[in-house]
Amino acid sequence: MSETIIREWYFLWCSVLAGFGFAFVYDQIRLIRRLCKHSRWLVDVEDILYWTFCFLASFYLLYYGNNGVVRFFAVLGAAIGMFLYCKTVGRIYVKSLYRLIMLLLSPYRFVKIRLTRIRNHFTIKMRDLMRAKRGEGEENATKPCKRKESKACISAQKK
Numbered sequence: 807m808s809e810t811i812i813r814e815w816y817f818l819w820c821s822v823l824a825g826f827g828f829a830f831v832y833d834q835i836r837l838i839r840r841l842c843k844h845s846r847w848l849v850d851v852e853d854i855l856y857w858t859f860c861f862l863a864s865f866y867l868l869y870y871g872n873n874g875v876v877r878f879f880a881v882l883g884a885a886i887g888m889f890l891y892c893k894t895v896g897r898i899y900v901k902s903l904y905r906l907i908m909l910l911l912s913p914y915r916f917v918k919i920r921l922t923r924i925r926n927h928f929t930i931k932m933r934d935l936m937r938a939k940r941g942e943g944e945e946n947a948t949k950p951c952k953r954k955e956s957k958a959c960i961s962a963q964k965k
Contacts, residue, residue, distance in 0.1 A: 826888070
């Protein structure tokens with residue numbers, strides 16, 4: 807084979823690997839979104855950053871791999887890489903890794919994690935759902951009693 811054809815095949819395989827990598831990075835973002843609930847605008851910002859990363863990586867690949875010439879097979883190679891990832895590894899990756907993380911955090915599986923923004927700073931708030939259900943959390947201690955004659959209110963007022 808000629809050197810040009812070998813270089814084109816190599817470039818095609820690099821495009822397929824780039825597509826595979828793009829899908830893998832997006833699965834990391836999906837996993838983080840499953841573990842911590844995000845607000846809508848934060849999801850939008852993450853998506854914009856992801857697509858900016860994909861654009862810059864594709865530009866780098868085209869610029870150095872093919873002298874800046876956009877070729878259809880390069881775009882097709884990236885699409886094929888994404889498709890192969892989604893049909894093979896991607897099908898089970900997020901689900902299995904999420905289950906593994908939840909298994910490792912099983913003592914804390916009843917903890918609700920929420921990412922919030924307070925005065926330009928992001929904080930993670932955790933709330934133990936089992937303690938709140940049993941009535942041991944601060945959430946129940948601050949609620950006023952509706953009926954003064956109930957046994958629960960009378961015992962709570964005595965304490």
